[in-house]
Amino acid sequence: MIVSENVLASMRRTNELFESEVVKNRNISALENIYTSDARILPPGAAMIEGRDNIKNFWRQTIAGLATQSATLDTVHAESLGDRVFEIGRADLHVAGGQTVTVKYVVLWKEENGQWKWHVDIWNPNQ
Amino acid sequence: MIVSENVLASMRRTNELFESEVVKNRNISALENIYTSDARILPPGAAMIEGRDNIKNFWRQTIAGLATQSATLDTVHAESLGDRVFEIGRADLHVAGGQTVTVKYVVLWKEENGQWKWHVDIWNPNQ
Numbered sequence: 001m002i003v004s005e006n007v008l009a010s011m012r013r014t015n016e017l018f019e020s021e022v023v024k025n026r027n028i029s030a031l032e033n034i035y036t037s038d039a040r041i042l043p044p045g046a047a048m049i050e051g052r053d054n055i056k057n058f059w060r061q062t063i064a065g066l067a068t069q070s071a072t073l074d075t076v077h078a079e080s081l082g083d084r085v086f087e088i089g090r091a092d093l094h095v096a097g098g099q100t101v102t103v104k105y106v107v108l109w110k111e112e113n114g115q116w117k118w119h120v121d122i123w124n125p126n127q
Numbered sequence: 128m129i130v131s132e133n134v135l136a137s138m139r140r141t142n143e144l145f146e147s148e149v150v151k152n153r154n155i156s157a158l159e160n161i162y163t164s165d166a167r168i169l170p171p172g173a174a175m176i177e178g179r180d181n182i183k184n185f186w187r188q189t190i191a192g193l194a195t196q197s198a199t200l201d202t203v204h205a206e207s208l209g210d211r212v213f214e215i216g217r218a219d220l221h222v223a224g225g226q227t228v229t230v231k232y233v234v235l236w237k238e239e240n241g242q243w244k245w246h247v248d249i250w251n252p253n254q
Binding site: 001040042043044045046047048076077080081082084086088102104105106108120122123124125126127 | 128167169170171172173174175203204207208209211213215229231232233235247249250251252253254
């Protein structure tokens, strides 16, 4: 099923929050508005992490050591499935020195308090 | 929504086909019964690959160089979303010499010709 323009716009706002607040400003508390409270992430090189508090700890540590200065998230494919949205996306990470690292991901989106958020998030690098 | 026992059993048969035919017997043609015709895979270290024929080529090359002798796929979480099933899983790859490598994955399942198959498949290693 096609995702409505309203939902796509809400998803876009969530992604922009990650780009501007989490990656650029290193503002970990913004993750409250990005992940659902019972979200799960499946990062490369680690076991699955469950719950937003644990996810915030993961990103706090990861962002601190990250050479990435900015990131761009793009939806490659999105479909409505029941009351969720299933998305395939691509992230370009802009590293100090002008290099770009490409990461692809799958996100299962869920509406929480009127806002579309990442409920399951898995990614891996293209290189 | 909970996944019915019938669907879970069909998913289990598909996974067993991957374990026995693809990993153990290096039988690439079995992938016809594992992936949908327009499936997508997102492997670590490569760009997204679309379509079962391209996916077969990927696995033909990957399996040939693989030290894995057998694999066990386990469903960690599954839910029905519309006419799809969304799954989080775990694969233990048993490598020559007795080592085990753990991989986690997300699979979006779709029914094709009465059989539940992998429609989107993304994974990454735990280590």
